[in-house]
Amino acid sequence: MGDKADLKLILSGIIIVEIIKRTVGKLILLTTAAHVGSMQHSHAALSAYLIKLSIINIVSLIVVIPQNLPCSVTLQPGPEDTGKACGVDFEIRAFCAKTMEEKNHKRNSVRLVIRKVQYAPEKPGPQPMVETTRSFLMSDRSLHLEASLDKELYYHGEPISVNVHVTNNSTKTVKRVKISVRQYADICLFSTAQYKCPVAQIEADDQVASSSTFCKVYTLTPTLNNNREKRGLALDGKLKHEDTNLASSTIVKDVSNKEVLGVLVSYRVKIKLVVSRGGDVSVELPFVLMQPKPTDSTLLHSTSAAPMLDPPIDTNLIEFDTKQDFLNMNKAH
Template sequence: MSSKNVVYKKICKDKSVGVYMGKRDFVDHVDSVDPVDGVILVDLEALQGRKVFVSLSCTFRYGRDDMDVMGIAFRRELYLSTRQVYPPLQDREKGIHTKTQAKLLRKLGDNAFPFFFEFPDNLPCSVALQPAPHDVGKQCAVEFDIRVFSAESQDAKVHKRSSVKLLLRKVQYAPESGGVAPCVETTRDFLMSDKPLHVKASLDKEIYYHGEPIKVHVNVTNNSSKSVKNIVISVDQVATVVLYSNDSYVKSVAIEEFGDSVAAGATLQKVYTLLPLLANNRERRGIALDGKLKHEDTNLASSSIIKEGVLKEVLGIMVSYRVMVKLVIGGEVGLEVPFKLMHPKPDAGESESESEPMSMVFQEFKRTYLKGMIGDDEEEEGNVSGGDDMAPKEK
């Protein structure tokens, strides 16, 4: 019984080069990052003697209009690595290939060449700040891409028709074992009151998955002479843009006023439930989102987990979450309970047997250049059906 693997392919306009990759999501395990690998298919006739290069880049872009200078959006390249693929600089047959690479090389033939990049462990994950509905231009985001191009040399001018770019994502998943369930408590004294107000808030666990309800346990012991008039609970997202200004954007992505009161000398023990979802925040500018590929949906950004010793200044956008519990007593008594919001690690075991035949389903992407953009040759990616004259034929 044969299995099917999706392979992403993209061909440049002059047909000289095409890129084939088995995946576009690469996992940051904190101590290491999945390597980036794929295969480049070249058309020797269309190359006309040019060389072929492949580069992996990470770019931080701040595209808000008020940061633009003379129409050019602020951007900074956090990482760039470029390799020559053709003519190969070493005997490719002696290299170690991944399973997908090996099968692609067998399927695509003699004009296919592998590439391989090791991800540095000090780069941010793919994340973007949601623009407002009326915003135009590029959003504030950390983006990764693979770019393949043919040119006379690595430093020569690259023509759009001879280059192709495929967006990637760097993602993190929740660790298999979470930390201690968070618990915060505080005691507040008041003038003209002999005894204090004590509040305790706790969660069931440290890590929650996207789409999972969050239960907040609240205990109030009100020995003061004041009355608690209302209890307001929110889930706050804190997105800190550390690269250029260390600005923090605090957004309540779920908030409820429960209307509970606690009279002087009374107590309250109650569990409140909140559900932070992007679906309820789609019109709000500045909400941090997980990086997405074109024409795919996404979700609220996952919490950032940083390797010890890495400089935060190079991490672009850092995201954290907290539950805020506020008791309204004339003024407010508040507690912050930190937690992590992430995706569960996908089930292992999706890899296929080396001896098992594979039917490759090729997903093609067509380039359409955005008009009026200044600087980098940005493009839209759209899913299209049909083949390509560089695509391998199914047997």
Template sequence: MPKEDMGNYGPKLGVDWTMYTQVIVNLCLLAVHQSLTARHGYAVQPLGLISCQKAAQHITAALRVKCELSKIWSGPQSVTMSPKHVVFKKVSKDKLVAVYMAKRDFVDHCDFVDPVDGVIVIDQGQLKGKKVYVMLSCTFRYGRQDMDVMGVAFRRDLFVVTRQVYPELQDKEKLTHTKVQQKLLHKLGDNAFPFFFEFPDNLPCSIALQPGPSDVGKKCAVEFEVKAFCCENQDEKINKQSSVRLTIRKIQFSPENSKLVPVAETTFEFLMSEKPLHLKLSLPKETFYHGEPIPVTVEITNSSSRNIKDISVSVEQVTNIVLYSNDKYVKSVAKEETSDSVPSGTSLKKDYTLYPLLAHNKDRRGLALDGRLKHEDTNLASSSIVKQEVLKEVQGMLVSYKVIVRMIASGTIGSSEVSLELPFKLMHSNPEPAKEGESDDMVFEEFKRAYLKGVVYGSDDESPTEA
């Protein structure tokens, strides 16, 4: 808008442009005045400030001017931007195959699992009569990688399925199951071919056991991978230059939260004490979400002759390796130690709040995660849900959580520790289903996940260029 028009427009709105400019300048001075007052703890005399009441009157008028001017400058029509689809891609080193997928994480909703779908783009000029395959696999890894050379099983494939993508065995329309696939095929052209997989019901979710600093080469994880490759037949050795590996995650989301209120209570009897000690531990609900605080209610009725002290409340993660070994890892992921005491003949009821977060446990060895520690979107592993008629051994690893209250009961003839535990579930919240927009606009991003700053990649770790 020309300056002369602005001068004519101002009076129509009842705004003095000179005063409007003065208001802006004085607001800046007022902000500096308040900052100095807060920083130095004493009042700084403002210079040349108009009264706040007068400024407020003109701020209202100024905002009205801003609103009207935005209408004039933007024109009579308002444009609503359509949301764009984010599509992840990865290309082989020789540019022969490229994989496009709309997801990196696939959700187990308990009654169904999100299918794995995507599109492969092929450079047919380089194929030279070879075929193109795509494979979905679930693998359990346990031990050192050099154990394979020694003849000891380092890995076990829990699930593998391979499909031929090119030459086509079916029409593209029959293999296209989602709108995103349709849009990708339309955008990427005739050299794009769809693929589609469904997870069976008996597969575990992605879990990785965090190794310690000295555990070079060791790995314990349940991993899912999509691999695209080209060769004469699917059984021959795969050329890494002409293949694409994408590590995806299968994540357990929470079923509907039951109305069950978890409660545990017990009674302890001591030598030389006529009456017992009664403990009660309770939670407001059975399932908590990652990042959510966990309120724990502890009730102690001490009718015994002992004195209760050193009360602590903690959340422990229990990981059972059910395939290849019977190893068990128990790690505290949140703990509150108190100076509370309950003398003989008294009682205590108190609420404690715990925060089981990965951010507080990044240096802990043997901690189960739902991904890799170096990735920004990694959390503590969710509680394992074993479906009916599914063998536990097929899960590879089982993760559970419990709240434990511990205390010392001291007496004249010695002291003893008493404790009480209560299991609960820690999971991802179930988001609302995503709505597929009508827009064909897509944003292509590299498949690799964002990495945490300061992470050092060891020789056994994948490099930042890997999926």
């Protein structure tokens, strides 16, 4: 079942609702819903409030967003770039028409920009681990690198712990250890392209001599604050001028689906050992960076830290019109 957008319209005539996806400047019509005929007052309290304002016609439509669509993503513009940033966003358009074939015009339509977001899964995947062994020319002795993360799923702003274990049985010396967190953005349009951008990195002068072992935990925290000047960095879609963060990892069940057009984001940690006289050794660990799923309490308007002196009252679709107001209005009549 796809995501739903419940849209309440105060219009008359034939109501047509469209969901539009903007993919790097290209408009794609995703779905359309229409209401033809008599208007139904499906919400008593809301209807009473609108009747009080002499607004009679009320329409309630549910628009189903197709599955497997990418999330709202914006590519960060450069310091000298102007105009609208490239990326993927969604908007709902609603307009009145006399016939189903009539095209919408600005004078009889409204639009609402929305975001499609994904939250972190309740059950994260297994702990990422990787190892590799490197043999060198004219030597039967090898260099073994093993790396792991403390977990597979991270929330934005959370530090990432990288455990590095080196067993150097070779005759070479490890001179430095480089660790970087990289963002990969797959641009899936009529042709595909992939862009990678480091969002956090460490270069340590930790040396591992021949016939010795080394073990250390490195900590990196990828954030947008340290990457605001990087052109083309994928960010989570935002509304108006509010701040955002690095783009969340994209979870797509069926990558081959033709509906998946947009920016698909993934992250990896790269560990590189700089070895004397060449022959560097490196491995990569994929991980997931996402927002936590909101709890029921965070979705309610009563999340203020101030104590509630009175019991909560239910609200309808008009936030400032409560059931208590509705009862008082009926008493007045």
